Amino acid sequence: MKTTVFLLLSFACLHLGFAAVPSDALAGIVDNDDGTVTDTESGLIWTKRSNGSRSISFFDAAIYYVGELETAGYAWRMPTQVELDSLYDTEFAWSTEACPDDTLHISPVFDIVCGDFWGDSNAWYYSFRDGQTYSDSRGLDDGNEVLAVAMMTDDDDDTTDDDTTPDDDTDDDDDGGGFGCRGRDLPR
Structure with a gap:
């Protein structure tokens, strides 16, 4: 099975112009097939896809974007420097169509545009x-x-924490600062 997955991943990477990645390098990153990726080493759950462009020019718009996310029902937040750094891995070396001259060192499981x-x-x-x-x-x-x-939940733990469990409530806080995001005007 591992050989088949490696061959398929290698073919896909070569077909798309990306560098092949050893299958054991993907061991700590799991695609949950719900728009999220779990880093089993850190216990963090990430959105699989970035916002889809480099269009979020302002920090306030980035906060608003994350606050509006409903992916897989989690309570999403902005990552810390340490959390982002935990995804950096020189085992990965690939580029995207949008930035073919940039070599990225993050699992190709993530759907990102460039790298900042x-x-x-x-x-x-x-x-x-x-x-x-x-x-x-x-x-x-x-x-x-x-x-x-978001943080991974422990199925054996009956306690909940607003930052770690899926949340069906929507956040109506207006912290968008009036910046445009995802092709719409944010509340002022």
Whole structure:
């Protein structure tokens, strides 16, 4: 089975112009087939797909985007620098169609555009090209992407925590700051 998965992954990567990745490198990253990816080493659940473009130029819009996510029913939040860094892995070396000259060091299970991601502070962003954090006072002309994070739940634990369990409630907080996001106007 592992050989078949490796061959299929290798074929897909080569067909798409990506570098092949050893199958054992994927062991800690699990595609949950619900729009999420679990990092079994850190216990974090990530959105599989970034916001889909580098269009989120402002930190406030990134927060709004994450606050509106309903993927798999989790209570999503912005990741910390340490959490983003936990996904950086030089075993992976691939590029995307949008940024073919950039080598990314993150599992190709993730559906991302380029490689610069907002974190939980408006003063920095993280790059999966080199594993470095860069300062950014509020936003860039070309923007950054967003991957949201949640904590994995323990099925044997009956206690709940708002940051770790799926949440059916919607958050009506207005923290969008009036910036455009995903082709719509945010509340002011």
